Amino acid sequence: MTFIKNITVEIPSTMLTNEDINNEKPSWNTAKASKNTGVYSRGITSSTETAIDLGEIAAKKFFKTSNIKAEEIDAIIFCTQSPDYIMPNNASIIHSKFNFRENTMAFDINLACSGFNYAMGVGSSLLKNGQFNNILIFCGDTYSKYISPSDRSTKLLFGDGVACIHISNTNSGLKLIDNEFYTNGKNGDRFILKNGGARNPIRKHQDFIEKEDQKTSIDPNFIEMNGLGLLTFFNSRVPNSIISILEKNNLSINDIAYFIPHQASKIATDGIKKSLKIDDSKFFFNIEKTGNITSASIPLALSQMQEKNKINKGDYLICCGFGVGLSWATSLFKAE
Secondary structure, eight states, X not given: OOEEEEEXXXXXXXXXXXXXXXXXXXXXXXXXXXXXXXXXXXEOOXXXXXXXXXXXXXXXXXXXXXXXXXXXXXXXXXXXXXXXXXXXXXXXXXXXXXXXXXXXXEEEEOOSXXXXXXXXXXXXXXXXXXXXXXXXXXXXXXXXXXXXXXXXXXXXXXXXXXXXXXXXXXXXXXXXXXXXXXXXGGGGGGEEOOSSSSSSOOOOGGGSOOOTTOSSOOOTXXXXXXXXXXXXXXXXXXXXXXXXXXXHTTOOGGGEEEEEEOOOOHHHHHHHHHHHTOOGGGBOOOTTTTOBOGGGHHHHHHHHHHHTTOOOTTOEEEEXXXXXXXXXXXXXXXXX
């Protein structure tokens, strides 16, 4: 069995508001954009801050509020697409920051918005293995470093943040009941960062000419997002994945206390609600102040819901992530 025992999150202290962006780019009409995105501010890391720095702070929060010590952690999983280096991996760097044992497994997962679900699936498999009792999962990115200053679609949407999730096989917390995973690699170019890997190394930005106020980046050193293409694709897939996991576990929409989708945007969440005819009261939405923080969005939502005492013992929760790959996944939890 796999239980989420604790979640801590670190969002950068520097906030970039829509008003700030509007002052810099008055032609972008941030007020109109926010009606679709639901985003009004987002945390942005400094030039010297990375996902490791945010993850380290989140981990310090965890150890301060938990009875678990670093020596008791058996594995570290870091889910990110903004690692400090190509090598070594982020999990190994985090390992160096605390008094973890040397016989601790540490590895990264290269996913973003579906990453929490995938990391939970991998972590659950390790716990079922019998050799592991306590695992720390880090989820999050510093996407602001990969966003073109001229790209309205990504600059207005994404924020930075990292979550630290403690999972264990002890009998209390949010119990993971089931997972379902999906991939469609043929449409992977709908969200892509072309340069920086072995196929296309980083090139000088001045090699490319970007038009001011364009809707999406054409500089391959930055993220290129086909927003409409992503929205259309996931609106046709995510609702079906929710129905699938419910039917598999003999549950209905009425049995679920809350649906917590990846906080991609307001329009994306509204699409899922409309497709499944789910009441607003069953959805948790928190993107207003943080923006889309990729794989940290669902853990942040769960943490905030717990702080507000919204989750009661016996409640079923559906968490669905979707993004880069293209990949999507749905997880079923029960509060125990």
